[in-house]
Amino acid sequence: MNRKYRIGTGIIAVIVLFIVLLSGCRSGSGEKTQKDEPITEPKDNTEAMQDVKQAKEIFNSLPSPLESAMLIKSAGARFDKKFLNPVDNTKNYTTNASQALNLGIYTCDLSFASLYDQTQLIIDYMNAAKKMADGLGILDAINQSTIDRLEENINNTEVIMDIVSETFLNSNSYLKDNDQPAIATIVLVGGWVEGLYIATQLVDLNEFNGNKLVGRIIDQKLSIGVLLSLLESNKEHPAIGALTLQMTGLKAVFDKIKIDAKPITTEIDKTTDVTILRSEVTTDMSLATFKELTGIVAGIRNSFIK
Amino acid sequence: MRIIRIISVLTLFIAIATFNVNGQCKAFAKKDCLPQLHPYTHDGNYHAAVLVEGEEAELYKTFYSDMEYRVAVVGEGKLPNVEFKILDENKNVIYSNKDNNYAKTWDFKLENSKQLKMVVKVNSTSKPGDVPVSGCVAIMFGFKIKK
Numbered sequence: 001m002n003r004k005y006r007i008g009t010g011i012i013a014v015i016v017l018f019i020v021l022l023s024g025c026r027s028g029s030g031e032k033t034q035k036d037e038p039i040t041e042p043k044d045n046t047e048a049m050q051d052v053k054q055a056k057e058i059f060n061s062l063p064s065p066l067e068s069a070m071l072i073k074s075a076g077a078r079f080d081k082k083f084l085n086p087v088d089n090t091k092n093y094t095t096n097a098s099q100a101l102n103l104g105i106y107t108c109d110l111s112f113a114s115l116y117d118q119t120q121l122i123i124d125y126m127n128a129a130k131k132m133a134d135g136l137g138i139l140d141a142i143n144q145s146t147i148d149r150l151e152e153n154i155n156n157t158e159v160i161m162d163i164v165s166e167t168f169l170n171s172n173s174y175l176k177d178n179d180q181p182a183i184a185t186i187v188l189v190g191g192w193v194e195g196l197y198i199a200t201q202l203v204d205l206n207e208f209n210g211n212k213l214v215g216r217i218i219d220q221k222l223s224i225g226v227l228l229s230l231l232e233s234n235k236e237h238p239a240i241g242a243l244t245l246q247m248t249g250l251k252a253v254f255d256k257i258k259i260d261a262k263p264i265t266t267e268i269d270k271t272t273d274v275t276i277l278r279s280e281v282t283t284d285m286s287l288a289t290f291k292e293l294t295g296i297v298a299g300i301r302n303s304f305i306k
Numbered sequence: 307m308r309i310i311r312i313i314s315v316l317t318l319f320i321a322i323a324t325f326n327v328n329g330q331c332k333a334f335a336k337k338d339c340l341p342q343l344h345p346y347t348h349d350g351n352y353h354a355a356v357l358v359e360g361e362e363a364e365l366y367k368t369f370y371s372d373m374e375y376r377v378a379v380v381g382e383g384k385l386p387n388v389e390f391k392i393l394d395e396n397k398n399v400i401y402s403n404k405d406n407n408y409a410k411t412w413d414f415k416l417e418n419s420k421q422l423k424m425v426v427k428v429n430s431t432s433k434p435g436d437v438p439v440s441g442c443v444a445i446m447f448g449f450k451i452k453k
Contacts, residue, residue, distance in 0.1 A: 056357060057364070062351075063368065075372065219371075226421070261420070263396060275414040277415070281418035281420075
């Protein structure tokens with residue numbers, strides 16, 4: 001009895017110790033870059049701004065799918081269902097990478113549908129996102145109570161946005177906390193590319209000059225460095241190499257867009273206590289570059305949803 | 307046998323502690339940081355880390371001209387004050403909560419879209435020989451369409 005107990009306890013101790021060591025080895029990768037990781041070649045503003053010597057953690061934050069959809073809406077774009085990834089495609093996504101990309105894509109489509117009060121599509125796309133999250137083993141990010149709450153508040157955009165935000169928070173925090181930061185990154189890349197895809201498709205070329213949506217597309221140049229840093233810090237994942245190649249190609253097109261910015265001055269709106277950051281910015285993107293950008297984004301996005 | 311028992315208990319304790327740290331940070335971020343964003347809509351992103359007194363974290367994010375933003379930076383209660391600064395691409399400090407009594411939130415909007423850098427630092431208050439305090443620090447962003 002005693003001997004059995006000793007052996008049993010010993011085995012448990014060894015197993016638990018093994019798990020602890022394994023967990024220790026895996027921590028530290030992902031969205032956050034650890035201080036002692038090798039410093040790579042500078043990329044755009046992001047790296048020029050980085051001061052690696054002191055920071056313990058470096059977070060590279062891409063616009064979430066909800067923010068991307070909000071930017072499209074705020075630019076006055078119309079809604080068009082044909083630019084969303086059909087929900088029937090869910091059955092095609094069987095690998096972790098394709099499920100992660102399409103979790104981001106469906107969350108962006110869901111956000112887009114939510115902002116334009118597309119009630120049936122909201123339910124359909126929440127279910128599509130749920131299938132992707134379930135496939136990735138993200139427990140309870142989107143459960144039946146989420147769907148029920150969505151249905152109960154289907155005409156309340158504000159509550160729906162809160163639910164979408166909450167489900168996205170559940171997904172990405174689960175992935176980061178369970179040592180899957182690369183998957184969390186892939187989800188973000190999927191969502192960001194989908195937002196860019198929808199935006200580029202919705203631009204009316206007859207109203208190219210001074211188009212607000214074109215302005216928001218140009219702004220995405222500011223995030224490409226962040227995106228590449230995020231991929232760099234997760235490069236050990238087998239799906240990241242191909243994504244990095246695609247995004248490097250996209251960056252080459254963004255590099256053709258000129259953005260000149262003057263230093264920021266600040267002013268506080270006394271009535272709202274909101275600080276206004278003022279700075280003069282001039283941008284220049286030719287129609288040819290826009291068409292090239294539209295083409296490359298469509299190619300990348302279609303490779304994600306096939 | 308007693309030694310094996312002690313080792314088992316200790317190992318189990320370390321294992322549970324390790325697995326709990328991340329989960330605790332998430333729970334803390336949701337409970338203590340997320341509500342600070344109200345009435346702004348949380349963007350859904352999650353940034354949290356365990357920092358020790360004196361340690362820093364950096365964050366890079368693009369902010370858009372069509373939006374109004376609120377950033378919330380909250381450290382666990384056992385931590386000393388958490389300082390955060392927002393810098394532009396030339397490393398000019400645009401805002402520091404140190405000048406505002408270590409406020410946990412800052413509301414802002416931009417005339418033109420910009421990538422900004424955020425530096426978050428846990429102040430150090432321990433004396434030489436003290437064990438430095440560590441705890442979760444969460445950074446979250448809320449937004450709404452600019453009026």
